[in-house]
Amino acid sequence: MNPTIVSRFRRGASFTGEHLDLSGTVVQLKALTPGQGAALKLLSDGDRDDTELAAAVTALDGETGLLRWHMLFRGLNVSGLIEHAVRVTGEADETGRAGEAGRAGEAGEITGITARLRLVGRGTTLLAPAPAGPARLSRFAEARVVDGTLTLQAPGRHLAVELAPRAAGLLGELANWSTGVPAPVLRLLATAGLLAPGGPEDDVETTERSHAQWHPGDLAFHARTRTPASAPGYGGTHPLGDRFPPEPVSPPPAGTRTVALPVPDLERIAAADPSLTEVLERRRSIRAHDTEAPITLDQLGELLYRSLRRRGTMTGSDGQELADRPYPSGGAVHELEVYPLVTACEGVPAGLWHYATDRHELELVAEPCKATAALVSEARGAAMLEADPQVVLLVAARFGRVMWKYETVAYPLVLKHVGVLYQTLYLVATAMNLAVCGLGGGDSAAFATASGRDPLLEGTVGELVLGSRPRMEG
Numbered sequence: 112m113n114p115t116i117v118s119r120f121r122r123g124a125s126f127t128g129e130h131l132d133l134s135g136t137v138v139q140l141k142a143l144t145p146g147q148g149a150a151l152k153l154l155s156d157g158d159r160d161d162t163e164l165a166a167a168v169t170a171l172d173g174e175t176g177l178l179r180w181h182m183l184f185r186g187l188n189v190s191g192l193i194e195h196a197v198r199v200t201g202e203a204d205e206t207g208r209a210g211e212a213g214r215a216g217e218a219g220e221i222t223g224i225t226a227r228l229r230l231v232g233r234g235t236t237l238l239a240p241a242p243a244g245p246a247r248l249s250r251f252a253e254a255r256v257v258d259g260t261l262t263l264q265a266p267g268r269h270l271a272v273e274l275a276p277r278a279a280g281l282l283g284e285l286a287n288w289s290t291g292v293p294a295p296v297l298r299l300l301a302t303a304g305l306l307a308p309g310g311p312e313d314d315v316e317t318t319e320r321s322h323a324q325w326h327p328g329d330l331a332f333h334a335r336t337r338t339p340a341s342a343p344g345y346g347g348t349h350p351l352g353d354r355f356p357p358e359p360v361s362p363p364p365a366g367t368r369t370v371a372l373p374v375p376d377l378e379r380i381a382a383a384d385p386s387l388t389e390v391l392e393r394r395r396s397i398r399a400h401d402t403e404a405p406i407t408l409d410q411l412g413e414l415l416y417r418s419l420r421r422r423g424t425m426t427g428s429d430g431q432e433l434a435d436r437p438y439p440s441g442g443a444v445h446e447l448e449v450y451p452l453v454t455a456c457e458g459v460p461a462g463l464w465h466y467a468t469d470r471h472e473l474e475l476v477a478e479p480c481k482a483t484a485a486l487v488s489e490a491r492g493a494a495m496l497e498a499d500p501q502v503v504l505l506v507a508a509r510f511g512r513v514m515w516k517y518e519t520v521a522y523p524l525v526l527k528h529v530g531v532l533y534q535t536l537y538l539v540a541t542a543m544n545l546a547v548c549g550l551g552g553g554d555s556a557a558f559a560t561a562s563g564r565d566p567l568l569e570g571t572v573g574e575l576v577l578g579s580r581p582r583m584e585g
């Protein structure tokens with residue numbers, strides 16, 4: 112086995128013999144020498160090692176052409192136009208394969224690519240050196256199947272490493288500090304930021320606070336959504352636009368049993384409301400409810416109406432129906448739905464209800480049952496309440512509303528919307544002298560059981576406990 116690094120133009124880039132073609136964009140390279148042109152053609156045709164490229168240059172330009180070729184090749188790497196790979200030449204493995212593009216060479220030898228470094232974001236493709244001592248895979252490295260190929264990426268990095276089946280065993284070898292992995296493979300992994308910093312005696316990922324405090328899942332999510340250079344798809348890219356229609360602004364009706372909510376008189380409310388400053392200064396999380404006088408249907412209706420009723424419906428330029436509610440929403444997609452889970456509310460029977468923002472009514476989703484009791488008990492525990500909360504406001508997201516339009520910002524938008532809805536509910540509840548407390552966690556599996564909703568289509572992302580304010584408070 113003789114692993115060597117080979118290079119070629121990245122996917123979407125090629126040299127026609129006259130100019131560079133970058134996914135249809137023509138880039139002229141000025142004053143190319145015949146040797147440079149020949150080497151670029153080789154890179155365009157497939158994987159070549161340094162020796163093959165240098166031979167093409169020197170055959171036409173002489174030895175003196177090499178320096179200028181190296182400068183040109185470096186420029187192509189700085190522009191992120193090259194893909195590097197590890198090519199092995201040797202005996203076939205027991206499966207008879209050498210890896211991607213394995214092909215028979217001399218006397219039964221097999222040549223194949225076992226690992227390939229590819230650009231997945233924006234940045235250079237300059238190779239880093241292989242580590243001098245033992246190497247280990249970063250605990251933040253993520254392995255995914257992309258278009259049928261095992262692909263490794265580190266959070267926030269613009270390069271990924273694809274592994275052929277015969278090289279997948281290297282991942283097991285690199286689960287701990289090892290010197291058993293060929294240097295060319297380590298170079299690719301190091302360039303993609305996939306190797307742990309430090310060494311066996313200095314394991315930075317566990318000893319340094321900056322690394323130790325991150326769970327790999329959280330860092331991957333943070334990096335994907337906050338480092339556009341590492342993941343294309345920022346903004347409204349409509350990833351599902353040509354495969355699925357947008358989801359309508361109104362969810363399908365939840366059930367046949369409904370409770371109409373009175374429409375509050377906003378003029379009268381505006382005249383009687385405390386000032387914004389007073390509300391902000393008075394706002395507190397209140398973790399007790401007045402059991403003698405539970406919250407009423409009128410109060411629940413007023414809170415929901417003032418916080419999240421639909422004030423209008425529009426259609427976006429992409430054809431997606433949009434909504435206007437009192438609180439803001441990225442792209443006006445308004446994917447959040449509120450499900451009041453009632454245990455004690457005068458005028459509303461106990462059960463899991465859905466608030467229809469357009470019709471300002473409650474729709475019964477589930478009668479009280481084991482699953483709703485579990486949700487109540489969970490909220491009671493999270494808020495450290497001495498009795499069951501009168502109402503739990505379960506906040507669910509219809510993920511397709513955001514994910515049809517957005518990619519990398521889709522889920523973060525949902526969480527931001529939960530934040531603005533929390534604050535809106537807090538402020539309106541405070542103005543109404545109700546007791547509200549936001550919760551930091553919940554169980555979307557329990558909500559799926561109680562509601563019958565497919566958790567991949569609609570799941571809870573927030574919850575608040577709500578009730579009448581105890582008289583001794585404030």
Ligand SMILES: Cc1cc2nc3c(=O)[nH]c(=O)nc-3n(C[C@H](O)[C@H](O)[C@H](O)COP(=O)(O)O)c2cc1C
Binds near residue numbers: 394395396495
């Ligand atoms: C996103 C969020 C999550 C929260 N999670 C909980 C929780 O799980 N349990 C709880 O008792 N209070 C929770 N709270 C309330 C905070 O503990 C409370 O806001 C904080 O102690 C400050 O008190 P104040 O709201 O009265 O100003 C949460 C508040 C927010 C905004």
